[in-house]
Amino acid sequence: MTKHISKIAVIALAAGIGFSSCTKDFDSINTNPDKATSASSEWLANNILTSITSKDISFNNNFRQPFTLGKYIGWTEKVSEYQYNKMVRVDFGRLLVLRDVEPMIKNATTAELKNTYEGFGHFIRAWQFFQTTMQVGDIPYSEAIQGATGMIKAKYDTQKDVFKGILKELDQADELLAKAVNFTGDFIYQGDVDKWRRLANSFQLYVLINLSKKTGDADLDVINKFKTVAARPLMRDYTDNFAVTYTASAGYCYPWSNTAAQLNSFLDYPVLSSYLLDPMKATADKRLFYMAEPSKAQIAAGKTASDYSAYLGIDPADELGVIVTNKNAGKSCAVNKRYEEMYNAEPVGLLNHWDIQFILAEATVRGWISGTDAQTYYANGIKSHMNFLAKYTPASYTHGMAMDATYINAFPATVALTGSADNQIKQIITQKYIAGFFQDADYNAWYENRRTGYPVFTLNTLTNQNTPASVFPLRWMYPQKELDYNAENITRSLADQFSGNDDPSLAMWLLK
Structure with a gap:
């Protein structure tokens, strides 16, 4: 038997050598000298950007999931896990696109473009690692995305170290983009590096406000860091939003639309929540008529x-x-018909100008920054969102309550910040919540509620699917693939964070 196997092995080895020789000539003859052998930086940038924007904003039923978890809507088709606080296992799939960052930089054709793509790459890495750690806690960072080097079982970095890395990368993005040149492969800002720099700095403010419970950490130095970044170039108005604009082509329409180009069979199921509608009713906020059907x-x-x-x-x-x-x-309200009937109802932002204005308002109330009063930032945030809605909503969808410039400019004073710092933060988060309807699709509203407690959601122990039902969940569970293929590292991380329990009710470092 052994001789028989050995004989087959020898034949196979000989055949392999012969095939290798033949293949060498075949490849030489059939290689097109005019065809690129590696992907261009422009193509890779486009692929990366598509992954973190268009592909990250789901369509139809999946599009509504962040807004179900954020309690903007109830879902009437069947019991919805997110509506009733049942957290599932996530995956780390969003990190895979980061494999394209290094070749994107390497393949740049000039030194200036290399700076550009490197700065862009640091922002992309910061964005993807931030979204991942916000879901679960500790994650692979320093050893992540190194499969090509043989590192297939990455260690887990502490969430604090991940945040330190994210902040450093955003500083690098600012530095590099400040001396960069415009580039191609960008369908969000058309390669305008000034807008990318403003986004990177604005995003860093969002990262820092999420560290509001960590102002006593000397290593992070959150307050001084916020002051530094707030003085840098930031988003100027809603035209700087990190947003996807839609067209009338299949796969490129507004995510909730039902048009000839894109069908949506889930239109009948959402009903709007009192958390969204009641604050607008109480303050005669005309945005209500842009969002809802009576x-x-x-x-x-x-x-x-x-x-x-x-x-x-x-x-x-x-x-x-x-x-x-x-x-x-x-006795309930459906979403405004414009979201269904228009293929381009409005651009969907993942981070918007009004978000940053509300962040600056909160930071001012907290005493982190000074020089401009909180009311000014707060008013700017409200007006930015109102002007956005006025821009993209035809009058026929406003139920006869269209907003003009006079109304928009006067409205913020009617909901002016008052009372204690906590009450002012509640007011700011309420306005941010309203502006986040069908925007901020990476669970931003849920994260704000988790961080600040606002808006105050009802805890119904009879319907709450979290365990125990007496508390809201605080996180998702780790990916099954990590448990299957990286068990040693994830087990150590779970022991360090949660006494070994992958429990959605337990607070990650960020929330302690």
Whole structure:
């Protein structure tokens, strides 16, 4: 038997040598000297950007998931896990695109472009690692994305070290983009490096505000760092939003639209929550009419579509049967028809100018920065979002309550910041929450609630699917693939963070 195997092995080895010789000539003859043998920096930049924007903003049923977890809507098709706080296992798939960063930089054709793509690459890395650590806690960072070197079981860095790395990379992005040149492969800002630099700095403010519980950490020095970054170039208005704009082509339409180019079979299921509608009703905020359709029962009772009282919100914490009963009786609101009927209802931002203004307002209230009063930033955030809605919403979708410049400029004073610092932060987060409807698709609203407690969501122990039902969850669970293939490192990390329990109810370092 052994001789037989050996004989086969010898034959196979000989055949292999012969095939190698043949292949060498074949490759030489059939190689196109005019075809690139490596991907261009422009192509790689486009692929990376598509991955973290267009592909990250899901379509139809998946698009609504961040807004279900953020309690903007209730879902009436069936029990929705996120609506009732059941957290699932995530994956680290968003990190795979980072493999393209190094070749993108390496393949740059000039020294100036290398600086550009390197700065862009640092922003991309910071963005993807931030989104990943925000979901679970400690993650692979220093050894991540090194499979080509043989590093296939990356160690887990502490969340603190991950944040330190993210902040450093954003500093590097600012430095490099300050001396960069415009580039191709960018469908968000058309290669305008000034806008990319402003985004990198604005994003760093978002990272830092999420460290609001860590101001006592001398290594991070959050407050002084915030002051430094706030003095850099930042987003100037909503045209600087980190946003995807949509067209009338299949796969490129607005995520919730139902048009000839893109069908949406889930239109009937969402109903808007009281957390979104009630603050606008209480303050005569016309944005209500841009976001919602009136309650059918209220219209039947004689209310008009331009009447604030025609709009009824539901509590997503109620039992599904209660929500469905109210919906069937017309005692709830659907989303505004423009989101369904327009292929380009509005650009969807992952980070927006108004977000940054609200962050600056909060930082001012907290005493981190001075020179401009919090009300100014707060008002700028509200006006930025209102001007955005006015720009992209045809008057026919405003239920006769269109916002003009006079209304927009006057409105912020009617909801002016008042009272204690905590009350002012509550007001800021409330306005940020309103502006986040069908925006900030990376769970930003849920993260704000987790960090600040605002808006205050109902904890219904009868419907809460978290364990225990007496508390809200604070995180997702780690990927199954990590448990299967990187067990030693993830087990050590779970022991260090959560006494070995991959429990959604336990607070990660960021929240302690």
